[in-house]
Amino acid sequence: MVGGHGVDLLRWEQRMKAIMLSEPRQIGVVDLPDEQPGPGEVTLRIESCSVCGSDLEGFHGIHPKMTFPRVMGHEVGSVVKAVGDGVGLSVGDRVAGTGRKACRSCEPCRNGRPAECANPGGPGFTAHGAYAESMTVIATELVPIPENLSFDEAAVAQPAAIAYHAVVGRAAIKEGETVLIQGCGPIGLSAMMLAKLQGARVISTDIVDYRVQKARELGAELALNSSKEDVFAPIRDMTSGQGVDKVIECVGADQDETIPQAVEAVRSSGLVVVVGSFASNRATVPIIDFKFSEKSLIGSQGMPEGYGPIFELMSFGKLDVNRLISHRIPLDQAPHALSLMDRKDEDVLKVVLKPQT
Template sequence: MRAVILPGKKEVQVVDRPKPVPGDGQVLVRMRASAICRSDMSLYYGGKPLVGGEAAKTGTIIPGHEPAGDVVEIGPGVRGLQPGDRVAVYLAIGCGHCTYCLSGYLSLCSQWKCVGFDVDGGDADYMVVPAQNCLKLPDPMSYETGALLLDNMGTQYHAQKTLGVSGNDTLAIFGLGPMGSAGVLIAKARGARVIAVDVLDSRLEMAKELGADVVINSTKEDAVEVLRELTHGEGVDKAIDSSGNPAAQNAALDSVRKMGSVALIGETSATTINPSEQMIRKLLKVYGIWIHPIWMFEEIANFVIDHNIPVDRYITHRFNIEQAAEAFRLFDERVTDKAVFVWD
C-alpha cells in the first residue's frame, strides 16, 4: 500500500508499506478520506511533536488523525462491526479500564496513544485500529464530513457545548483557520451572533461565507475595542481562541464581559496573562478544551445532520496520496483552509 511519512524538516515521503493485518480486537479500514490538521505540522517540521511519545519522534509513523473509510476485514474477537461498515476512526486509544477511559475521555488516560503520532494513522491506503475506535457514519454523511467531526468540528462542538453557546449570545472566535471555520458553522447552527477575528483577510472572507455576522482584521483594528463597541461597551458574552497565539488569547480574555466565559482550544507553550484583571475581578470562567469524549461523536453527527451544516464548504483543497508533498506545503503556507486526502 502507499503511505505518507514525515521525516522532519518539511520533508514528505510517499512510500510502499505492507498492508497491515488486524489482530485481536482490531479491524482493517480502507481509507476514503483523511484530513490534515495543524498539529500535523509538528511532525512536518520535526523536533518535538505536539502530542505522542518516542514513536512520534522517529519520522516513520504514518500521520493522519482525522480518517474515515470502510471496514474491509475484522480480527478475532470483534463484535458489532463487519466488512462494508462506513466508519470514522477516533484518534485516542486508551487502556480501556481507567476512570477516564470508562467516562469516554480516552485522551486523558495516562497510557493513551494518539493515532497518527504514536501509531500509524490514516494518510495511507489502509490502517489497522482497535474496533472500539471505529465510529459508524450515519447513512447521509460523507466520508469527508465524518473525518472532520473527529477533531475539527468535534472540538468546536465540545467547546461550544461546554460554554453553553446559544441564540442569546454574542460569540467572538479568534483564529479563523480550519478550527475557527468549524466554530463559525457550529455557532450559527446554535443561533449565536458570531464575530470572527483574524489577521488574514482571506480567512475572514471565508468566515463571512460560512455565516459570520461581523469580521475583524486585528492587524488593522483594535479587536478588543471594536468588540466592545459592538456590544454596547460590555464585551462579548463568550469567546473561543482557536489560534494558540498569545496575543489572541489575551484579546479573548479582555474582550469578554464580566461573568462571561472563554474557551481556549489553540495550543501554545507559554502565554503571559493578568489573572486579577482578566479573570478574577471579572468572575470569568475559562475552559481548556481538547479532544471530545468518544461517546459525543454520535451527538455531534446528529447535530450536523439535523441542522444541515455544510461541513464541506471549508474544505478548500483535496489531494490524492501521491500529492502529499504539495498538500503539506500548501497547508503549511496557509494557502488552504481544510485540506483532505481522498480515495476513489
C-alpha cells in the same frame, strides 16, 4: 481461501503506500507492510483523511505529543476491509474515527490479544495514522458513518466535533449571547457555525483576509482581520460597552496574542475557552483585570461527546462541513498539502487526502 479472521488471504495486498514523516520536515512516500487484523481489530481502507493544523505542527516538530518516525493522519473516513475475531463491525462497513492502535509488544499484544493492549497508541500522533492506503486498529472506538454523509464529511466531522465540545460542552453557548471566536480555520469556522446554531451572535477574527471573508460568507455577524483592524471598538459597539459574554480561542500555535486579547475582550465575569493547540506551555494573561473582574479561563480538549451529536447536526442538514473543504488531492501529494497550509496559499482551508485515487 478465507483466513481465520474472515480475511481473504488470496486477495490480501501485502504492502501499502503511506506518507512517512521520518523526522521534522523530512517527509515522503514509503511502502509499508499491510498488517492483518488480530482479535478485536479491523483493517480500514482509508477513503478520506483530512489534514489538520496539528499535522502541520508535527511536520515542523513543534507538536507537544507527536513522536517520530510518524505516519500522520487522524481525521478519517474509511471502509472496513478486514475484521478480526470478536468484532461487531463487518467488511464493507463505512466508519469514522481512528480508534487506538495496539503496540504489538506488550504482554497482551504478544499473546494474541491486541484489543487488550496495555499501551495503545493514538493513530497519527503516537502510532501510525491515516496518511496511508490502510490502517489496522482496535475496533471499539470506530463509529458508523450515517448513510447520507460522504467519507470527506466523516473525516472533517472530527475537527467539527472538537469545536462542538468547545461551544456546546465547555462554553455552553446559549441563545442571545455574544461570542468572540478567534481563528477562522476549520475549527474556528465550525465553532462559529455551531455558536450560531445555539442562537448566539458571533464575531470572528483571523489575521488572514480570505479566512475572515469565509467567516463572513458562512454567517458571522462581524468578521475582522485582527492584524489590521481594531477589534475592541466594534466589540464595545455590539455589546453596549460591556465586552463579549464568551470567547473561544481557536488559534493556538506559536504566538502570544490571542489569550491577552481574549481576556481583554470578554466582559466582567465572562468566560474564555481555549481549544487552540499551542506550541509552548506559556501565555500572557492580563492578570490584574482578570482577577478584579472575575473572568474565567478554561481549556477544551478533544471530542468526549464523540461523533453522535455532530453527525446528527450534519445528517439533518444543519451543519455543512463541505464548505470548509478547499482541496481534495491524492495521498502522495500530502507534502504539497502541508506546504499549502504553511503558506496559506490558494485560499486553503481543509485539504482532504484521497488515498484510493
